[in-house]
Amino acid sequence: MTVQPALDGTIPNPPRPRADDYETWLATVWPKFTEAAATGRTFTTYEIAEQHRLPDPPNPQAHWGRLMTLLQDHGYVRKAGWANSSRPTTHHSGVRTWKGTAAARRSAAA
Template sequence: MTATVQPALDGSVPEQRKTKTRQQAENYETWLAIVWPKFLEAAATGRTFTTYEIADAHQLPDPPSPQAHWGRLMTLLKDEGYIRTAGWACSDRPTAHHSGVRTWRGTAAARRAAA
């Protein structure tokens, strides 16, 4: 089924809306190799961020199991000493309806690793 576009009153046809499509990685190891450096860069800045902010800014692919793997990534980064919890914020993710999400901040170890 194809969608029809309603012309404007002046007869012009509006441009198609462009939506972001997110790719999904085929396996966890490949996905981790793609996203790990981007999160290390974010941690090295020392600023507070959410997981979605970094994923969206770099158009990172979703992991094979998004419900589990995003949280696991942040736990690994925290366990390695690159990030720490910074608090809570409302999510910018369109499907989250502004629900609360954890915020993160890079540590001194992350800044040293980037240098």
Template structure:
């Protein structure tokens, strides 16, 4: 059942917002195998990005434990030499209210690996 729509003061009825369903992976290894190539490609591009930008652009599933696994993914990529920290930005994630998040940039090694 859908909630009733509140009309605007001028009497017009606003369009309903479209929401996107985010899938959640069953296990960490399967999730990691799915998202890893997308982040490697982002690192090889040489542009600065946030984790959410890549996940949103590619409609990636959420990990089994989102509070821990997104950060773990970025730590693995950094430890493997694919990315480095680039600074901070406000997130574009709708539920985060423009909180500050880490930005990442691919390394020269990531660009060579993609070539």
């Protein structure tokens, strides 16, 4: 597969693959998000997905939000605020930011 360079000469990252089923996708992405939560830093979902080149879920419009709700329900993250998205297709729209909890940091240390 050939990749078209951008106008500035840089080579863009290829699109992330899309998972076929939700349960397999969840098992793939869960550890990366619990690791991010254990750092205690504030992050967006897209930042973690892009950093680790995680696959998109079968239904991205619903499943990314569901992932974060599950992580919150399990005590790994809490809502931290809002930021402008760094996702190229969102035109810097507002997105939720998340922060790892003390419990997430403790579970990483155990």
